[in-house]
Amino acid sequence: MGSDVRPPETEARLVGVILERRKLDNPWVDYSWRPVQVLPGVPDSPPWTKLAEGEGWTQFYAGAAELVLYRHESETYAYNIESAQPAVWVFLRNSGETPGIELHGASVDPGEAHAHNDTGDDIVDFVPMPEAILAWVTDYVRRHPPTKQHYKRKRDRADPEALARRTRLYESDPLRQMPEDE
Template sequence: MTEASREVGVVLRRRPVDNPWIDHLWSPAMILDEVPATAPWTVLSTQADATIYYAGPASIELFSSDTANYRDNLADGEPRIWVALRRQDGGSELELTKVTVDPTEGEAMFESGCDVIGTVPMPPEIAAWIAAFVDEFHVERVFHKRKRDRAPGDRRGIPDEGKRRT
């Protein structure tokens, strides 16, 4: 199996909310196609309705066995990147756990128990890198329907002997 990886920067948005149980929500804001020389969790901007943070670097990994999923993401019209974060030790600090361009893996992250999961538009430079990987390594796999093995004595689909057909 062929693999490729690329380091990217992750930018998050923290918005205040009017809620009795939580005072803010985190969401991915964007992916930077290159990792900046900025320390993780640096505040990039503060506005009345949100604070923007550079969360840190992450790696996007590609595998030749998943090229059909990447191709589907690129063909969707607006390719997406999934970002997942988890609270450290039940506290308020977040840890960047996964960044993926595989829609199947991204949807599975929603069921994984991560605290913050969201998608952001894919930058054109990353889309071009993924498209080149798909072009080089994608192999169309033909679907073969398996025939079910019959168990001894299994007569489903076989007419009963001795019964009259009318």
Template structure:
């Protein structure tokens, strides 16, 4: 099987909403799981409710794989538990959240932490996505050797030192 240099993998995300514990936050949202196939319902359909906690189908997203990012994918796959990151962003009215992005790249996930109100959660990577990612890395990864550059020695006289009087 030959994979293209850029590959989009469809995924589905479940999110949980529960009552907040402070007066400043009525509801607390968090990504709950990533599925390999979307359920046959529209986005933000309530799937389950118990004890004030609600589970929603947050929607479908695509994980885009790029051949230039294979070192990060390889690091993720070599971890004890490969992860997939889900980013939820509060809606402008502050009432709910939107599914913003899903990634398997730890470097991209780190960039997602910059949003002050964004909700980023690392979740276990589903087995089917894990095997597809491993195949993508196997096909496109090129090991690059790190060469440390040596600095040129500086002439002390050129650094503007003054002669003692």
């Protein structure tokens, strides 16, 4: 299966990502970057269009990111949308090209956000999920409910007779010698 072929239950949607750059008083780093909003569609503006500016900060439309929903991840989507603050995670990477950061992607899957955070190369932050995206994800989870069944593991019962049948290491292994009394 090629990388552009997806299972039939997969759905995708493009979102626009707005980032904020803040000036830092730091000898090693000039700016910090963080997502401030995800738009439920993609505007006509080209990536890195300046949207707003204030003292020490500038907001940019960073570009489009694709949110992809997979049936086997519906349990994590449900966890996200049922949380106190449903979120869209945005993934950024430092870049050697202007403006010094690149939009790497976005997701509504907390597990995917965790995986990106573990790489150490990505900047991972979340923004509140827009109502239109929340409605889309909620409908997807309704149509593709989580299928994982949770089973409570049961411990094996201890066999008290098994302990009595154990042999000592030196008795069962001819290469070992019985310790000598000193």
